[in-house]
Amino acid sequence: MQERHSVLQADGTIAAGAQPRMEEEFLLEALRWMMKSRLYDTRVIALQRQGQFGVFSPGMGQEASIVGSAMALDPTRDWIVPQYRELMATVHHGLPLEIITAQYLGKIAPARIPDGVRVLPTQVSIAAQLPQATGLAWGLRLRGEDAVVMAYIGEGGSSEGDFHEALNLAGVTKSPIVFFLQNNQWAISTSRRVQSATTSFAFRAAGYGFPGVQVDGNDVMAVYDVAVAAVERARKGEGPTLIESVTYRMSFHNTTDNPSRYEDPKEHEEARKRDPIERVQKYLTGLGLWDKKRETELTEELTRENEVALQMAFAAPAPTPEDVFANVYEHPPERVVQQKAELLDGRRG
Amino acid sequence: MQERHSVLQADGTIAAGAQPRMEEEFLLEALRWMMKSRLYDTRVIALQRQGQFGVFSPGMGQEASIVGSAMALDPTRDWIVPQYRELMATVHHGLPLEIITAQYLGKIAPARIPDGVRVLPTQVSIAAQLPQATGLAWGLRLRGEDAVVMAYIGEGGSSEGDFHEALNLAGVTKSPIVFFLQNNQWAISTSRRVQSATTSFAFRAAGYGFPGVQVDGNDVMAVYDVAVAAVERARKGEGPTLIESVTYRMSFHNTTDNPSRYEDPKEHEEARKRDPIERVQKYLTGLGLWDKKRETELTEELTRENEVALQMAFAAPAPTPEDVFANVYEHPPERVVQQKAELLDGRRG
Amino acid sequence: MPQRTIVEAINNALAEEMESDPRVMLLGLDVGKLGGVFRTTSGLVERFGAERVVDTPLAEASIIGASLGLALAGMVPVAEIQFLGFTAQGFHQIGPQLGKFRQRSRGRYNCQVTIRAPFGGGIRSPEFHSDAIEAQFVQTPGIKIVMPSNPYDAKGLLLEAIRDPDPVLFCEPDRLYRSGRAEVPDGPYTVPFGKAAVVREGQHITLVAWSAAVELCLRAADKLAEEGVSATVLDLRTLVPLDIETLCSQVAKTGRCVIVHEAPLSAGFGAEVSATLMEQIFYDLDAPVARVGAFDVPFPAASLEDYYLPSLQRVVDAVRKTLQ
Amino acid sequence: MPQRTIVEAINNALAEEMESDPRVMLLGLDVGKLGGVFRTTSGLVERFGAERVVDTPLAEASIIGASLGLALAGMVPVAEIQFLGFTAQGFHQIGPQLGKFRQRSRGRYNCQVTIRAPFGGGIRSPEFHSDAIEAQFVQTPGIKIVMPSNPYDAKGLLLEAIRDPDPVLFCEPDRLYRSGRAEVPDGPYTVPFGKAAVVREGQHITLVAWSAAVELCLRAADKLAEEGVSATVLDLRTLVPLDIETLCSQVAKTGRCVIVHEAPLSAGFGAEVSATLMEQIFYDLDAPVARVGAFDVPFPAASLEDYYLPSLQRVVDAVRKTLQ
Numbered sequence A, B: 001m002q003e004r005h006s007v008l009q010a011d012g013t014i015a016a017g018a019q020p021r022m023e024e025e026f027l028l029e030a031l032r033w034m035m036k037s038r039l040y041d042t043r044v045i046a047l048q049r050q051g052q053f054g055v056f057s058p059g060m061g062q063e064a065s066i067v068g069s070a071m072a073l074d075p076t077r078d079w080i081v082p083q084y085r086e087l088m089a090t091v092h093h094g095l096p097l098e099i100i101t102a103q104y105l106g107k108i109a110p111a112r113i114p115d116g117v118r119v120l121p122t123q124v125s126i127a128a129q130l131p132q133a134t135g136l137a138w139g140l141r142l143r144g145e146d147a148v149v150m151a152y153i154g155e156g157g158s159s160e161g162d163f164h165e166a167l168n169l170a171g172v173t174k175s176p177i178v179f180f181l182q183n184n185q186w187a188i189s190t191s192r193r194v195q196s197a198t199t200s201f202a203f204r205a206a207g208y209g210f211p212g213v214q215v216d217g218n219d220v221m222a223v224y225d226v227a228v229a230a231v232e233r234a235r236k237g238e239g240p241t242l243i244e245s246v247t248y249r250m251s252f253h254n255t256t257d258n259p260s261r262y263e264d265p266k267e268h269e270e271a272r273k274r275d276p277i278e279r280v281q282k283y284l285t286g287l288g289l290w291d292k293k294r295e296t297e298l299t300e301e302l303t304r305e306n307e308v309a310l311q312m313a314f315a316a317p318a319p320t321p322e323d324v325f326a327n328v329y330e331h332p333p334e335r336v337v338q339q340k341a342e343l344l345d346g347r348r349g
Numbered sequence C, D: 001m002p003q004r005t006i007v008e009a010i011n012n013a014l015a016e017e018m019e020s021d022p023r024v025m026l027l028g029l030d031v032g033k034l035g036g037v038f039r040t041t042s043g044l045v046e047r048f049g050a051e052r053v054v055d056t057p058l059a060e061a062s063i064i065g066a067s068l069g070l071a072l073a074g075m076v077p078v079a080e081i082q083f084l085g086f087t088a089q090g091f092h093q094i095g096p097q098l099g100k101f102r103q104r105s106r107g108r109y110n111c112q113v114t115i116r117a118p119f120g121g122g123i124r125s126p127e128f129h130s131d132a133i134e135a136q137f138v139q140t141p142g143i144k145i146v147m148p149s150n151p152y153d154a155k156g157l158l159l160e161a162i163r164d165p166d167p168v169l170f171c172e173p174d175r176l177y178r179s180g181r182a183e184v185p186d187g188p189y190t191v192p193f194g195k196a197a198v199v200r201e202g203q204h205i206t207l208v209a210w211s212a213a214v215e216l217c218l219r220a221a222d223k224l225a226e227e228g229v230s231a232t233v234l235d236l237r238t239l240v241p242l243d244i245e246t247l248c249s250q251v252a253k254t255g256r257c258v259i260v261h262e263a264p265l266s267a268g269f270g271a272e273v274s275a276t277l278m279e280q281i282f283y284d285l286d287a288p289v290a291r292v293g294a295f296d297v298p299f300p301a302a303s304l305e306d307y308y309l310p311s312l313q314r315v316v317d318a319v320r321k322t323l324q
């Protein structure tokens, strides 16, 4: 493992000797997605506070990780296997924002992932998605598809047995997969320090026979670099990569959580100085590509976009009692068919 | 991780620059245990072929690993957590051979691990013993005991999620434990090559924040060295060590297995040349401490010793129907009490 | 006498037991500074220190497996699994290990381990958080299964669990955690395992339940009372051991029975209760024993849980049908 | 017609299906050169290559989880778990994942995955190898549970399983693997899920079983015939879906029923069968439905299994008692 990869530093300057792959226009595009993510989170948190939204885990502070990794993929052939904090990565990959929003609102049919969108559903069972992601990548290779899987996991989730089994199997099968570990320093209230004694989660890759890299996860240019390299490697048939993206959870675990119970305010303050969005804005300002006006305009545009999606999701049909039985079996057992009839009868009667 | 540690080479000479900790008398003691192990396995396999013994997994070829690791422990304070192929390590640690034999014969009361013997029972569920071993080591530290746990696992078992969770937790809790991974190249018929793409299982330790070492597992002097170092480290409160002991399964998975279906005879032949017992005998012969006569005498003595244990185990009382209910609950549920009565009634009636 | 919610009763039980027995320790996700996601362990790390109240890595199998090892070392671990649904990740360390370890060692070792886990629907949780999978553990004998339904029992059964030399799975009804206070004395007391509680006495029908479903049955009994139907409500309290005697005598008294649980119907523990009644008091039954459970599909999105879970309506309907 | 053992029937089904559908692949421990520890996959790696018959690392959760992913990629994986008891290590990938994945994706994805696993007592195996834990999976809906008892069904049900777009747990009775041959046609045929088989018809009592216990019930029926008792033997074949109609009509015919299974009694699937009969045909029962299972303790040392498992004697005794 090399050192922590860094391109765009917290002060908005390029690190000495860095050779970023991301060009300016593309960086503007990345900024757009990061801002969209931040604005969406802000709005959803507000809605939740008003009782209009369910439990939600924002990506705040991790936008460079989420967006930089997703931008390394080709949505027409690659796949995203999320945990639950990478909402905007899946949207970037083609999952309409109103659909993933509808899922949070408990909608059923309107929350269906559309055919052709290569995204698996949000996974609540921590790390359970990883063996599945390995199987998916392995299967895509067996099917002769030119596809790569990007699988997300938190540093907390990397303690689960599934993490180990999935990475080991991916190594053995040389599957085209990138394990993108977002180390945001927290698993709910549990500090990264008591989650593992290792100094870098990227070290783990050596135990599975493939490369591990650590990257400044608040640096979208660096994240993109290592993600592209890993995707290329996978696509060439050289097997998996583990990326540890070192970032910080700037808001809270989810909307039911209150970090003041356990988080050191100083640590939080330090983290804010490494904000992934501000540094891009600073850098682009230096290049004359960004200013307050553009920021206001883009903010307004993205807010509108997000609002449209939110309204679509709210307006989408509410679930009906029969949805209890929807999408479980292709051929449901007779007893389940009867239970459905009972429920509907009971509600009619 | 340093290179594979080696002291006593396959040809019976000491590796250049090696500084073995084991002195000659102690080496003779190690040889005694290794021969005892080999002789016991040979006898049990013969008994099994005659239908007098159940399924059994011999330690043949791995005697240096099994004995060298156990000799690094102090049976009066340290603990052994076995998988199932380390029988002679547990006997060295104080578990009477007749008792562990009685267990294989399906005896109940006569197979009870005696109080004071710091050995956990054989574990059939692969790798399940590792989180338990971590908990044990952690608890011993919390209780203020000056004890170290030696936990065994095969290279096959190291693919299980439990391996990962146990080692990670041991690192975090800085528990006094040595994970002794016997890489005997096989998990039943599955070659080490398709079990992991890593070039050394010892690499995995870095992912948990403690040292990993690889050792020639057929070299009892080298195994002893690294085991003593790891035990000392643990005892000093410096935390766990992972040892990969590279060896070879010279017989078969167990008495129901026939490796000719899957093992390359050349690989087997090569492995035989690295026999852990022969090299010690050669070395001691060179020092004038070993010859045919001593070999014959010791073989006879150990055969007699083993035979006594085997006969004791055979002679021990057979299980009775009520043993079905033995040792499950301290306070059994009423229904279980009734079921026991039913069984005994049914057999009387 | 002090009034406590279930959360407070559990917190009180843990605090007192840690105070009186230095071997008792807590481990699990976020049990430390956060005090657990439901605050059941609130304030305990401040009081007993981070060596006895341990935030573990996110790895259920190791939480349970390590608890087994801690017990062998002489500690008395009380492990928290954040939600019962996540015991699935450590399933192989529960029945197959905790439940069998004593047998495996021919009686040399026992596992004085308590696993606490909240569960149950009705609080609009994400996936897995509501799963009522208690019956699965009945098929791996060696584990006792405890299902308190109220603050008093929660404390008394938890103390019994912690002190039991056998391993115990202690399932907490999260919907009732703060739903009301009841008298919970300070100081130690235990509620024995295998003694069901008659929480309401009636003549026409016996409602059998455990955990949060007891509360539902009490509401159903109120409703039924309006119609002139008087119902016994029996709280099993523990599934293993099962109090067959009280179960049978209470159902025999009314001759009719409806069993209510949050788990899916098929092979839920209600089936065991019904089969036991069949075997023991068939000739005392005036009507077939009925079951009301969740449907045989996975727990759906929170927006659908009111349709999925046994409802007051479904319980009352089942009673009416049984009384016909 | 060719005569095959269960092992041969399974091998034949796998070979033919792999031949006709290139998406079908096998994965698991030792399924390659060794042909599986029971040789059910013997010769298949030689025929279909190591990309379609894969010796995996020793890690059950990843075998099952990867199968899910392979299915999403368009493969049709048939995973072997070396013994059903070791599904515990991958428990969280079965019900909570395979069983819920379609629901989670709102119907976008389905998991056409078959998990095969041998189980059952009577062959003097070490710990875990005999555990009959089928009932546990009934409590995690979304999975079909298939329990063949003979070579013909083994092939027909396995082909049905592999082709079913829903995930299937296929449990193989290792005691019967080679216990006898029966007619098993070459070429494809399926045995539908949810159709119990009346394997013997009688008038006095109905014995209900699945998997290896069917063979025990047939022996019991022979024995009972000597005493003038004629027994119907019903093989459920699949637990999910359960053929409630045949179950009820067959038991109603005789008015009496004994259920036999290898799993521990409490909360075994026998409880579900009994509870279902209670609900559906209470008034047709002439005596309480009885259950014969293993005892409510962990599977003991192999030397004790004959005492632990349901025996011919215990089945016959239960029938006699039910007939009184």
Ligand SMILES: Cc1ncc(C[n+]2csc(CCOP(=O)(O)OP(=O)(O)O)c2C)c(N)n1
Residues within 6 Å of the ligand: A085, A124, A125, A126, A127, A153, A154, A155, A156, A157, A158, A184, A186, A187, A188, A249, A253, C029, C058, C082, C086, C089
């Ligand atoms: C198997 C499992 N155990 C526990 C939980 C409860 N839980 C939800 S999120 C979380 C913390 C996850 O931390 P991390 O993996 O670092 O992801 P982050 O939330 O920081 O993105 C926990 C413990 C769960 N969902 N699944």
Ligand SMILES: Cc1ncc(C[n+]2csc(CCOP(=O)(O)OP(=O)(O)O)c2C)c(N)n1
Residues within 6 Å of the ligand: B085, B124, B125, B126, B127, B153, B154, B155, B156, B157, B158, B184, B186, B187, B188, B249, B253, D029, D058, D082, D086, D089
């Ligand atoms: C959880 C689990 N899965 C599968 C098995 C079946 N099994 C018994 S031994 C074995 C291979 C073990 O290989 P390894 O860990 O390398 O140990 P070795 O036999 O080589 O000493 C397997 C797969 C088991 N006992 N437990």
Ligand SMILES: [Mg+2]
Residues within 6 Å of the ligand: A154, A155, A156, A182, A183, A184, A185, A186, A187, A188
């Ligand atoms: Mg995190």
Ligand SMILES: [Mg+2]
Residues within 6 Å of the ligand: B154, B155, B156, B182, B183, B184, B185, B186, B187, B188
């Ligand atoms: Mg091995």
